Amino acid sequence: MASTFRSTTRLLASRPTSAIRLLPHTRVAAFHASQRQQILPPGPQVVQGTVNDPVPIPTPNAAHGSYHWAFERLIALGMVPLCVAPFAAGTANPALDAALGTALVLHSHIGFDACVTDYFPKRQYPKLRSFMVWLLRGATVTVAVGLFSFQTNDVGLTEGVKKMWKA
Numbered sequence: 001m002a003s004t005f006r007s008t009t010r011l012l013a014s015r016p017t018s019a020i021r022l023l024p025h026t027r028v029a030a031f032h033a034s035q036r037q038q039i040l041p042p043g044p045q046v047v048q049g050t051v052n053d054p055v056p057i058p059t060p061n062a063a064h065g066s067y068h069w070a071f072e073r074l075i076a077l078g079m080v081p082l083c084v085a086p087f088a089a090g091t092a093n094p095a096l097d098a099a100l101g102t103a104l105v106l107h108s109h110i111g112f113d114a115c116v117t118d119y120f121p122k123r124q125y126p127k128l129r130s131f132m133v134w135l136l137r138g139a140t141v142t143v144a145v146g147l148f149s150f151q152t153n154d155v156g157l158t159e160g161v162k163k164m165w166k167a
Contacts, residue, residue: 043121043124043125044124046123046124048123071110072110075103075106075107075110076107078103079100079103079104079107082096082099082100082103083100086100086158087158087162092155092156092158092159094151094156096158097151097156097157097158098151100157100158101144101147101148101151101157104147105140105143105144105147108140108143109136109140112136112139112140113133113136116129116132116133116136120132
């Protein structure tokens with residue numbers, strides 16, 4: 001870092017403070033000790049059509065947009081009483097555990113699906129996007145089967161959380 005400011009210090013020492021100017025070859029980089037290197041290369045830059053082409057209007061889909069957002073909020077709000085009720089009642093109810101497990105899986109899947117949608121655009125990364133969507137679906141099914149197995153063959157979700165909390 002000292003080498004970054006070396007030519008600046010010579011310049012500061014030779015001129016008064018009112019006339020400080022940096023030389024053209026001087027680089028001032030705060031908090032950097034090496035050259036700037038990009039971690040990942042930028043994605044492919046593709047222009048479809050010309051400047052005068054209209055933007056294509058997507059087909060309406062009830063699974064996206066405001067209905068999708070309302071469903072996400074409904075699941076998020078429904079998880080609040082599902083998380084509190086088993087512990088407030090003091091008993092483990094298999095139906096409540098099943099509802100909580102289902103809500104957890106749906107809530108997680110929707111959240112990770114939004115991440116995949118945001119970070120892997122279909123136009124820039126079509127194959128990687130498809131792979132990530134299928135990876136998410138596989139992980140969701142694996143978690144759902146694991147929670148079902150834990151619910152039916154072991155103590156259940158809320159009893160498991162109680163035991164871990166007291167451990």
